[in-house]
Amino acid sequence: MGFLSPWFLGGLLAVGLPIYLHLLKQHKQIPVPFSSLMFFEKRTQSSVKHKRLKHILLFVLRLLLLILLALLFAGPYILQKPSSANSGKRNVVIAVDHSFSMRQGAQLEKAKREAAALAAGIGNGARAEVLAVGMHSRAMSQMISDPGQLRASVEAIAPSDERSDYSELGRAIRGIAEAERVPLEVHFFTDAQQTSMPANFSDLAMPADAKLTVHRTRESAKPNWTVETVTASGRIFDTKKARVQATIVGYATPAAKKQVKLIANGKTLDSKSIDLAADGRASVEFVSLDSSYGFNKCEIRIEPPDEFPSDDVFRFAVERADPRRVLFVHSSDDARSPLYYRTALEAAGNGNFVMDVVTAGQALNQSPEKFAFIVLSDPGPLAQSFEDSLKRYVNAGGAVLITLGRSSVGSGKVPVTGDALDGTRIASRSAERFYNITWTDTTNPVIAKTAGLDRVKFYQIVNVQGQGWRHMARVSNGNWIMAEKQMGEGRIMVLASAFDNVANDLPLHPTFLPLVEQSARWLARETESATNMFVGAPLELRTARERATNIEILDPDGKRVLSLEESLKAQTISLDREGFYEIRRAQGRQSMVAVNAPRLESNLAMVPPETLALWENKGKADAATGAQAAASDFEKPQPVTYWRPLLALLLLAVLAESFIASRHLETGEAVDDEIDDKIHKEAA
Amino acid sequence: MLERFLNPSVLASISNLELVAKTVVDGFVSGLHRSPDFGFSQEFAEYRAYTEGDDLRHVDWNVFARTEKIVLKRFRGETNSQVTVILDASASMGFSSTGVSKIDYGRFLTASMLYMANLQRDAYGVLVFDDEIRHYVQPSSRQGQLHRVLHALDKAVPAARTDYAKPFFHFQQFHRRRGITAVVSDFWESPKKIVDTIKPLRFHGNDVVLFHLLDPQELRPKFRDSVLLVDSETNRTVEVTPDYARNEYGPKIDAHIAELKSEAESNGLDYCQIMTDAPLDAALREYLTLRKGRN
Numbered sequence: 001m002g003f004l005s006p007w008f009l010g011g012l013l014a015v016g017l018p019i020y021l022h023l024l025k026q027h028k029q030i031p032v033p034f035s036s037l038m039f040f041e042k043r044t045q046s047s048v049k050h051k052r053l054k055h056i057l058l059f060v061l062r063l064l065l066l067i068l069l070a071l072l073f074a075g076p077y078i079l080q081k082p083s084s085a086n087s088g089k090r091n092v093v094i095a096v097d098h099s100f101s102m103r104q105g106a107q108l109e110k111a112k113r114e115a116a117a118l119a120a121g122i123g124n125g126a127r128a129e130v131l132a133v134g135m136h137s138r139a140m141s142q143m144i145s146d147p148g149q150l151r152a153s154v155e156a157i158a159p160s161d162e163r164s165d166y167s168e169l170g171r172a173i174r175g176i177a178e179a180e181r182v183p184l185e186v187h188f189f190t191d192a193q194q195t196s197m198p199a200n201f202s203d204l205a206m207p208a209d210a211k212l213t214v215h216r217t218r219e220s221a222k223p224n225w226t227v228e229t230v231t232a233s234g235r236i237f238d239t240k241k242a243r244v245q246a247t248i249v250g251y252a253t254p255a256a257k258k259q260v261k262l263i264a265n266g267k268t269l270d271s272k273s274i275d276l277a278a279d280g281r282a283s284v285e286f287v288s289l290d291s292s293y294g295f296n297k298c299e300i301r302i303e304p305p306d307e308f309p310s311d312d313v314f315r316f317a318v319e320r321a322d323p324r325r326v327l328f329v330h331s332s333d334d335a336r337s338p339l340y341y342r343t344a345l346e347a348a349g350n351g352n353f354v355m356d357v358v359t360a361g362q363a364l365n366q367s368p369e370k371f372a373f374i375v376l377s378d379p380g381p382l383a384q385s386f387e388d389s390l391k392r393y394v395n396a397g398g399a400v401l402i403t404l405g406r407s408s409v410g411s412g413k414v415p416v417t418g419d420a421l422d423g424t425r426i427a428s429r430s431a432e433r434f435y436n437i438t439w440t441d442t443t444n445p446v447i448a449k450t451a452g453l454d455r456v457k458f459y460q461i462v463n464v465q466g467q468g469w470r471h472m473a474r475v476s477n478g479n480w481i482m483a484e485k486q487m488g489e490g491r492i493m494v495l496a497s498a499f500d501n502v503a504n505d506l507p508l509h510p511t512f513l514p515l516v517e518q519s520a521r522w523l524a525r526e527t528e529s530a531t532n533m534f535v536g537a538p539l540e541l542r543t544a545r546e547r548a549t550n551i552e553i554l555d556p557d558g559k560r561v562l563s564l565e566e567s568l569k570a571q572t573i574s575l576d577r578e579g580f581y582e583i584r585r586a587q588g589r590q591s592m593v594a595v596n597a598p599r600l601e602s603n604l605a606m607v608p609p610e611t612l613a614l615w616e617n618k619g620k621a622d623a624a625t626g627a628q629a630a631a632s633d634f635e636k637p638q639p640v641t642y643w644r645p646l647l648a649l650l651l652l653a654v655l656a657e658s659f660i661a662s663r664h665l666e667t668g669e670a671v672d673d674e675i676d677d678k679i680h681k682e683a684a
Numbered sequence: 685m686l687e688r689f690l691n692p693s694v695l696a697s698i699s700n701l702e703l704v705a706k707t708v709v710d711g712f713v714s715g716l717h718r719s720p721d722f723g724f725s726q727e728f729a730e731y732r733a734y735t736e737g738d739d740l741r742h743v744d745w746n747v748f749a750r751t752e753k754i755v756l757k758r759f760r761g762e763t764n765s766q767v768t769v770i771l772d773a774s775a776s777m778g779f780s781s782t783g784v785s786k787i788d789y790g791r792f793l794t795a796s797m798l799y800m801a802n803l804q805r806d807a808y809g810v811l812v813f814d815d816e817i818r819h820y821v822q823p824s825s826r827q828g829q830l831h832r833v834l835h836a837l838d839k840a841v842p843a844a845r846t847d848y849a850k851p852f853f854h855f856q857q858f859h860r861r862r863g864i865t866a867v868v869s870d871f872w873e874s875p876k877k878i879v880d881t882i883k884p885l886r887f888h889g890n891d892v893v894l895f896h897l898l899d900p901q902e903l904r905p906k907f908r909d910s911v912l913l914v915d916s917e918t919n920r921t922v923e924v925t926p927d928y929a930r931n932e933y934g935p936k937i938d939a940h941i942a943e944l945k946s947e948a949e950s951n952g953l954d955y956c957q958i959m960t961d962a963p964l965d966a967a968l969r970e971y972l973t974l975r976k977g978r979n
Binding site for chain 2: 039
């Protein structure tokens, strides 16, 4: 027996209090004058005896109460061997790999049959638990001994589109061992795919006394061709300019001739024949995508199908739409900025955008809602009504790119946001001839794909004051040159210089093109609309700064994926089935994403037998070497605390003490009252 | 309303003993009927025609001289008693648990009885004693007697021990005339000894009544815890437990009272037990009963 917090035993000193009060405290008697002691006899009682007789029960209860309180805080425990009820019997874990690769050659059915046969043999008090192992481990049953329920749990394992990760099995077994605290017998039914092995072998570690047996459902690797990737624009405007690139890969395959088809909405649009070398890789490009307006469910398919036809298809979604319009507002005396920007946008935008150029005065008649985003290129003072409509547009989810130059300085504020401008800095007036960008936020999606900004020379920059700006780039004097801000549901990006090739030489640098392209994509929110992704990959629904707006996702069957709460709060979601998903965002924005099984699952190369043996033997070796340690870990006496019964006893002691103390008081008063009544009656 | 003034705790708030006596007696008497008996006294009642055999001493010669009719002058009944109250003023009489000590109660009672005697034109006196005779006012019906006895009562302070033998012996030496003698005491002594000491008074034709004053706490003491009691006369101390007070003391004091009453009655003494929280009328009623018996 021991104590978890023995220093609390010091509280036992408190028992001295009742001892002092009940036993040691002097029974002080104040002499009381009385008329005559003629009939009183000496009945002297020692204080100790007197108190003992009178308060013995109360005293004992109070002592008990303090002792229990001290013990409760000290946390007494008794070392006990684990219950032998379960330790002496078999405890089996039946794990079945249900990853995407198990669809090949009905491997999953085979694994389930074998697992069910094993489950049927569970008996004689043995217990078993069923796990389905994929990207995560799912418990299909509790640790039970009913073979019927175990078989039903095995049968309930459905094929998934996930990749498998054997480290998840190790983690699950360690969890079960910790919970059950008994030796485990683990049977794992899998196709033993090499790609399921974790990078670090130690992640596979089983508990010391878990005995692992891997049941391979396939004896050798099978040749398999698959569509590894497809590159296509998520939004096309001209079907004749649409390009679709696909990469076909063969794993453990001989040289072969394959037919690759481009299919849109079930209709084969094009077909190409490719020659694949042994274990080879080849690319196919389709130069047109004759699709209809709206979302198109497209796929690349390899024919003829191989032994694993599930991965011969790669899905991708394409939206056909008209080019999106961009409003470019500039000051009337600046003709060069629209020229530079239009050229860059048309060159880099792949025809996605059409630019309307107006001066600040003409912008009054424009309705911002019609545009994908708006560029305010050093516009100078704007008409109040136009600025108000811009604010409404941004708050509702629109986007504005603002460049600041000499015209803006005159107005003294940043258009739309209203942040104050604190003059300009002209490099030639200081010791430097120009400013360079010395720091960039590489996590920003615009900056991340824009290289070479540090070569741009900025001669004039505008100082912006105000809060809430997220800096994207800073120049050598410490001022920020690019920043973005969330305003309502919309986005605002500011370049504290102009596009006129006077304040800087940015338009002449090659980096101007990717900057315009990436900023346009970001402002138009095209970066959000991934057209295809893999099962298990996270899909970003909203940023943390975006307020709760309802987002709906419909799965390939047309059912809602998100609960009501998730649709308002979830920032990311992991889609776990192949197929096309519709995403409906706020402001009527819609997108479609195609989800494919992870291509790692297409490589059916198997884990070398010696590696599997090493994995199996690791558990066995551990079990052998730690026969003491094993027996050890679980048969080693474990501390069992007894705070619950102590707490119950404490409560009982408190109740008893309260009852007896109150009863004692009541008795004294009752006797006194009785005597009073009697005296009055006799006197009367 | 008047009963309120018979309450000892109310009377205790009145400092003037005469006023106390008046209050008690007037309040008490107002509830009684006047006696129909006639006798020899100074209070004229009526005239009656002479009949043969009437005592000629009661003929009103003034009426005869004027009317030549022989009529007798009748007066209200009058006894010719001598009332003496013997008040115990020992230290034990100073005990109080109700706000009114026994000595105070005894003073009220004594003053009330003597005030009534004064109204009856009786001769009355008082003797205050403890182990000696502290004050003695000889019985008399002279004017100013009431003030003398009240003054003696006022000066009665509880002190010293009780000794019945010595004071009573001396009292018997010069108390010859028959009358009523009331002994007001707590009688903390052997009943036999008390009665033996007092009963010689009876031999002189006295009617003797014992007023046994007791405090409620003396009859049924109640203690929550053990207490150390100090005898007010001897200063002896005894540690007493509540159990003893509850279970053993009661029968003993009851037996003492019963024995005292029995001894007194068997020796022709009247006995009256009075609690200090009880109104004074019980004691006065006892006195009047005795007084009536004398008539």
